[in-house]
Amino acid sequence: MKGYKIIVLAKQVPDTRNVGKDAMKADGTVNRAALPAIFNPEDLNALEQALRIKDNFPGSTITLLTMGPGRAAEIIREGLFRGADDGILLTDRAFAGSDTLATSYAIAQTLKKHGNYDIIIAGRQAIDGDTAQVGPQVAEKLGIPQITYAEEIQAIEKGKVTVKRRLERGIEVVKCPMPLVVTVNSSAPDCRARNAKLIMKYKHAKTISEMQEANDDYLHLYSDRPYLTIKEWTVQNIEVDMNELGLTGSPTKVKKVENVVLQSKGAKVITSSDEDMDQLMRELIESHTIG
Numbered sequence: 001m002k003g004y005k006i007i008v009l010a011k012q013v014p015d016t017r018n019v020g021k022d023a024m025k026a027d028g029t030v031n032r033a034a035l036p037a038i039f040n041p042e043d044l045n046a047l048e049q050a051l052r053i054k055d056n057f058p059g060s061t062i063t064l065l066t067m068g069p070g071r072a073a074e075i076i077r078e079g080l081f082r083g084a085d086d087g088i089l090l091t092d093r094a095f096a097g098s099d100t101l102a103t104s105y106a107i108a109q110t111l112k113k114h115g116n117y118d119i120i121i122a123g124r125q126a127i128d129g130d131t132a133q134v135g136p137q138v139a140e141k142l143g144i145p146q147i148t149y150a151e152e153i154q155a156i157e158k159g160k161v162t163v164k165r166r167l168e169r170g171i172e173v174v175k176c177p178m179p180l181v182v183t184v185n186s187s188a189p190d191c192r193a194r195n196a197k198l199i200m201k202y203k204h205a206k207t208i209s210e211m212q213e214a215n216d217d218y219l220h221l222y223s224d225r226p227y228l229t230i231k232e233w234t235v236q237n238i239e240v241d242m243n244e245l246g247l248t249g250s251p252t253k254v255k256k257v258e259n260v261v262l263q264s265k266g267a268k269v270i271t272s273s274d275e276d277m278d279q280l281m282r283e284l285i286e287s288h289t290i291g
Contacts, residue, residue: 003059009122042123099250104137139181
């Protein structure tokens, strides 16, 4: 049974449940240093789909690819703890301030450099932007087909992937030839928990930058155990047009970020009497809530 080369696109995102007054910089970009960082939820759903393929097709490998600052290596370790095989951190100051267009360009160029993939799986969207654009844009830039709103990768046979999609008014099952990009909904199964054995195996996994900053004398581990080295790529490792990166390559501008808290301004007690029910229906119809 053939194994497959799977790339999972993941992002470390600010926890949007804790947006405060310092969440935005003057230039309109998110102040990520002011917010707790988490593994983007739908990317975890995507990782689970990749892990299920690996379970069903021995010999399959999963590479986690993320773009971000040095601390984004943390989600690569999270992926390793759950069953991924390796990871690439794409990090460079030239990527700072990238919108979806610049981000998808950098990721697509990285994938062209990396090559050797059958399936690219990503979460539908990131909670810090909610655009659902990066996955489809990557597919377009690579010139390969895509399946969006995936809830389950049901089968792979004869070079084609069968996917169940969850749409607004129902579901559909589609087939697509490889290589392809699949973006996964939050309605897909949750990602499995960390594996204790994998935590012990990869707990010292680090990028080159992290090794240089570490005070612990674990350097001998990385020569003895090469799998502990997380690949760290910059613009020097991929072929890019610098004008397509960062703020220069990002036509999207964020004007304002707010933390909106919905509050109840009043309450009305309604009994089960015919009179109260009739009045409630009148109010709902008049406000066009129903009817």
